[in-house]
Amino acid sequence: MPDQSNPASGKPRNLTVKLPYGSVEDFIQRFAASLTSGGAYLRVEEPSPVGSLVQVELQLRSGERVLFFLGVVSFTTGVQGEGVRGMGIKFLQLDEASRSLVARACTGRPGAEAPLPPLPTGVGAACGEFTPQPATIFSFHVSEAAQKVGAAPPAAAPSPAAAKAAGPVHIESPLDKVVPPPSKPTGPIIGIDLGTTNSCVACVKGDKPYVIPSREGHNTIPSIISLSSRKKLLIGHPAKDQILTNPKQTVFGAKRLVGLKFHSPVVQQVIELFNYEIVEGSRGEAAVRLGGAVFSLEQVSAMVLVEARRVASQHLGVDVQRAVVTV
Incomplete structure (x- = not known):
């Protein structure tokens, strides 16, 4: 189980995730529930500790990059044996293409402008320094x-x-x-x-x-x-x-x-x-x-x-x- 108390240290963890989506439109439609303007939720077998820096590249099924960002782990799920294993990552920096895609994916969705990463339904309780919440x-x-x-x-x-x-x-x-x-x-x-x-x-x-x-x-x-x-x-x-x-x-x-x-x-x-x-x-x-x-x-x-x-x-x-x- 990752140590949830240690703050970020050393270089960011590099993480490349290939998603089962065939196009950008497919990504926007199916990944939207795991995305806000403030961050993203990723299902991963080994979540990084809360407070850790991660550099993430999300790819389509073909290997085409759709998102590339640096972030900090805000919360994790499933690390205590219940729920889906994953982590919510707060964006710290996105490249221009990723910033545009996030804005496009979040436009018109209630709560999508939240400054924290989302907690999708069905993944279990969040564990970490703070838990996601809708815009106040x-x-x-x-x-x-x-x-x-x-x-x-x-x-x-x-x-x-x-x-x-x-x-x-x-x-x-x-x-x-x-x-x-x-x-x-x-x-x-x-x-x-x-x-x-x-x-x-x-x-x-x-x-x-x-x-x-x-x-x-x-x-x-x-x-x-x-x-x-x-x-x-x-x-x-x-x-x-x-x-x-x-x-x-x-x-x-x-x-x-x-x-x-x-x-x-x-x-x-x-x-x-x-x-x-x-x-x-x-x-x-x-x-x-x-x-x-x-x-x-x-x-x-x-x-x-x-x-x-x-x-x-x-x-x-x-x-x-x-x-x-x-x-």
């Missing part, structure tokens, strides 16, 4: 929540040598302009799906759900922020456009590391896999550095929420003060 739905005032996140203790500053080399840097964040909501918020209520890869904002029009388009006319907003060469923070599609030309200052997939300590084995082993700089925040958590300023991962998510609210306010022509958010 809660109500809050967008401006108030963003202000609370933005008001967190300042993150650790760069070293004196780095600060001297970089010179004085002022980065204006959208969180700086957030104001408290009125005591009794009114007006339309929007829904925001805060996803790991993309986010979506919607409302109800004429008793029917309506997806509010982004500033660029898309149905989703990339959950990405970037610092341009002019020291301006970009959010959404403008930030996504910076991935190839400005990779070291473009943060994507940050929600996967929210809540993890900087010195945890998982974070330490994936630091070199991201182009942007992951540093230690003021509370010992994993954070990111952009242009000399350090932002917590909660602040990164808050910026995406602020952008979603602004898009909705502009589209509806009113100041949106209320929202329901899934994370």
